[in-house]
Amino acid sequence: MHLLDTLTQGLNDIDAHGLRRRRRTLDTPCAAHMTVDGRAIIGFASNDYLGLAAHPELIAAVAEGAQRYGAGSGGSHLLGGHSRAHAQLEEDLAAFAGGFSDAPRALYFSTGYMANLATVTALAGRGTTLFSDSLNHASLIDGARLSRADVQIYPHADADALSAMLDASDAAMKMIVTDTVFSMDGDIAPLAALVALAEKHGAWLVVDDAHGFGVLGPQGRGALAHEALRSPHLVMVGTLGKAAGVSGAFVVAHETVIEWLVQRARPYIFTTAAAPAVAHAVSASLRIIGGDEGDTRRAHLHTLIERTRATLNETCWLPVDSHTAVQPLIIGANETTLEVAAGLDRAGLWVPAIRPPTVPAGTSRLRISLSAAHSHADIDQLETALKTLSGCAA
């Protein structure tokens, strides 16, 4: 039993540091108002930024896709699992998100984690130096480790520091890797400066737009479109389980890059394709995101973002300067963060406490995630609860 004892000791340590993570069970669809573990609650925990996860048209599209293509794909993309729904979605994604490239092509993945592993490991390897923002998502970090590239971490969003590191590097192959919108901070990478550096140094620039796609840019085309950036050095990853409300992810890049991923990316090749019905629903989601309804939802979301920013500034905790749907409130200690989250929970509000290793030690925080599905009345409740718990409101 020594093996189990070791794990039990490890779990006790996790508890002792206030780091135990617990799952909560949704009895109803992901939405602003949900039943969770049998209790009615207002959710500020999801990444369903446009409120599409329970959209009737997407639910109908999943059903239609299942009728047309069946329940499962039956195989990997290269061995019989690639359906017409996947092929159509890839065309739709290239047209929608590929404006930064002269010859865009898209590749659909079942998760963003896999898309990041695939992209980084297929384009970087021994002999590559990979420059990674210090606050990048775990999937980019894991991709960098798996690639066996030499990894250099640059200070968060610091293009000047990165420039100096690139100048000092004599690597034959270089890759810069960054989140666009940082998942636990909500701030945006200095993308224009990164594109300029990638071009100057002949480096790939892999951007993970998990939290920008659908929310930022004209028609929600993402962070690159938001800044009208174009470059053959760019490789964009976007996820489809957040603003798009369904699941999966995609890589868009020059067609040659995508063909290389099809041939070489192990996390693409050696896994079963996502259910075609899911891909079919994502195509329906793209039509909503890019249409008038998407514009209306984004406009409402941005109103809520600016309102929430003002509220967070009135608490005694530290808001992050974020203009995106991710609005963190840094509290510091793990236990205090858990206590505040518990207080919000008692008030009927689900705001997750984010602790290490997801964020650096001493920066535990509430991650308030806003959605177009929230009403102003929902934000009123959040505001009242935060002011009461904060105890030092204006």
Ligand SMILES: Cc1ncc(COP(=O)(O)O)c(C=O)c1O
């Ligand atoms: C920045 C970022 N990249 C990638 C992912 C992984 O995407 P997925 O959930 O589709 O695996 C996430 C979150 O899950 C994320 O926040």
